[in-house]
Amino acid sequence: MARGSTAGNMHEAEYSRGALLERLERETFDIAIIGGGITGAGIARDAAMRGLSVALIDKGDFGSGTSGRSSRLIHGGLRYLGQGHLGLVREALRERGLLLRLAPHLVWPTPFVLPLYEDSHHRPLRLRVGLAGYDLLAGTLGIGRHRGISREKVLLEEPQLRSEDLQVAFRYFDAITNDARLTLTVAQSAVRQGAAALNYVEGASLETTGGRIAGVNYRDLVGGGEGAVRARAVVSAAGPWTDRVRSLAGGAGLLRPTKGVHVVVPRARLAPNAVVAFGWRGRDLFAIPHGEYTYVGTTDTDHSGDPDCIEADYEDVAYILEAANGTFTTELSMSDVISAWAGLRPLLSEEGDPSHVSRDYDILDGPPGLYTICGGKLTTFRAMAEHLVDHIIEREQFSRRPARCRTAREPLPGGGAGDFARYKKGAVAALRDGWQMSEEVARRLVGVYGTDHVRVLSHAVREPRLLEPLIPGCPVLAAEAVHAVRQEMAMTLEDFLRRRSDLMLFGEDGGMA
Incomplete structure (x- = not known):
């Protein structure tokens, strides 16, 4: 890849928070999702890929809750086998295999x-x-x-x-992942399929029309505005905040x-x-x-x-x-x-030792128009999302007939290279020879972003200084910080240092040099 030849063609329109907020106010969505962790992002991706209109909001950053604070394991759960959870282990092993194919860079x-x-x-x-x-x-x-x-x-x-x-x-x-980047990448996939996804938008209350949940009243925690998302179905995928969301509808605690x-x-x-x-x-x-x-x-x-x-x-x-x-x-x-x-x-x-509490998930209906999904594992997010969207389609009438689920076949952004090991070897060589990158920086760039590394490099075509390390001696490029703000919805320094990169967790000074 000659310097700038491919990257220059991959420059995207910048992320526009204002335009997405306007969509929240203007449109009536098929599904509105509260919770931008891996489960909510997976539901948004699944539904959007079926042709449904989707809104996704989270009061924090994508993956800032449980999904970005895990052991980073994509695994079947060997100990669950000893506890007799054969179905859970079988499903998790299948999903592990699929993720290795769909997101080999992550x-x-x-x-x-x-x-x-x-x-x-x-x-x-x-x-x-x-x-x-x-x-x-x-x-x-x-x-x-x-x-x-x-x-x-x-x-x-x-x-x-x-x-x-x-x-x-x-x-x-078994397998390892970068949990926060996996969550972000799933959310990005939903956005590329037409979903309106916004971080730092808090669901303040539920909108009720005719005895039915018909939307979410929200607060924009960045701009300070308020509004309402109207939807034919509302999903709570709020993780540890599930009971809080259910209380907005008068529901009992589940967790x-x-x-x-x-x-x-x-x-x-x-x-x-x-x-x-x-x-x-x-x-x-x-x-x-x-x-x-x-x-x-x-x-x-x-x-x-x-x-x-x-x-x-x-x-x-x-x-x-x-x-x-x-x-x-x-x-x-x-x-x-x-x-x-x-x-x-x-x-x-569930009663008993915390380590023996089931890692399975459940879907609950009600009040009418509200669907709650809780429990589950990072590994099984895709299957959970497929199950939930199927569940909603069986119970709701939409203006268009949704397509079948495609998430088990469609690679995640950055993962569509086929033989990824071969692709990575060629891409690293091109970056080393055409962009004069060190082996360490090139391998990390392709390893983190997959085929989307050219989108990161697109920022450096006009500003070559962005190819410099963000911090001296660090393999993270300045272009990655720009990319995070312009196209990955990073709103705060922590969004980048902790979830778009690992500098806050794996660095002597927490990335604050």
């Missing part, structure tokens, strides 16, 4: 190592049977088959594992939110070669390598407070460090922690 297969110690809550024989079932349920969408690893070999592969009482280990495969915390430490201190899944005090945790860092989590504790006030407290971080130090030969301390994040799982209310 979802990538990764080896996992699971060491077993004498006091492990997993038993070797039972785990071997479970992993065989895991492989079998994945079917033709499987990534690779599990295998056992001897004590001696796993200590060679993962030399920081504690050797005392180590019995055996297993290697299996049992649990808090999950992760901490980030330098890879120089904790350096797993694969994702290490390990048990501690009856809970499963992961140590996940990420460039120069490793993040470890997660906790699973009940949270009864305000979902707007969620943070990693001292006890959460101390527990994770204790778990890591009990499994690895490291002696991590609070001074090693670069950053931490906390998120809420919007689990359906």
Whole structure:
């Protein structure tokens, strides 16, 4: 790709918040969605691709709630198999396989190592049977088959594992993602299909006409204006805020939110070669390598407070460090922690240990015109969206006949390159030779944006200085910040530093240099 030859043809019209707000006021939509996390974005994409008119609003940024605060795993849920949730695991494994095809730049297969110690809550024989079932349920969408690893070999592969009482280990495969960018990309796909998606627009109340929910009264948290979105059907996909939205219609609470915390430490201190899944005090945790860092989590504790006030407290971080130090030969301390994040799982209310509460989802109707979807997993968002849109179509009359669901076949923006590994190799070479980029910067650019990296470069055609690093020594380009504002709906510095890039989470200074 010669410098500017392709990128210059990919320049899009800039994102216009004003024009989208005008659409909210002017149009009557088929579906209005409250909640711009992965579930709401997935519903918007599915419905828009079927030809329905869609509005999507969120009182924060896209993916600023649960969807951007996860373990970043796209997985079948091996432990759910042990709990007997075969249907959930089968669906999640299918969705994992689809996402690897639809978004290869954002979802990538990764080896996992699971060491077993004498006091492990997993038993070797039972785990071997479970992993065989895991492989079998994945079917033709499987990534690779599990295998056992001897004590001696796993200590060679993962030399920081504690050797005392180590019995055996297993290697299996799942996938990793960038959760916030995945959510944003799904929302972008909905917009490219005609949806009106707006962040920082709060659903203040529900509009009722003739005993039926007919829209959402909103507040623009950026411009300060107010208005109403009229719609034939309103969907609550509000995650941890589901009960708050239901209360606007007089509905009872449904959720049992649990808090999950992760901490980030330098890879120089904790350096797993694969994702290490390990048990501690009856809970499963992961140590996940990420460039120069490793993040470890997660906790699973009940949270009864305000979902707007969620943070990693001292006890959460101390527990994770204790778990890591009990499994690895490291002696991590609070001074090693670069950053931490906390998120809420919007689990359906159920008695028992938080770790055993179902990760399945449910759809509830009512009052007329309002549909609520709650529960679920990051991995299964596409299937959840398909199910919900099918559910609405069966119950509502629209001016046009909706098409069948296409989301299992249509790649996400940036993912339509076919053989992505081959595409990435060629694109990186072109950036290196034609744009004089370093290998590190080129690989990151194509890895983050896929085929859409040319849209980022389009900003630098007129302003070559945008090819410079945003921060000296950092592979993130200044063009990415411009792209985030102009075409990715970034409204605040945190939107870019935390969700459009990883600088706030994976950086010594939180990207504030």
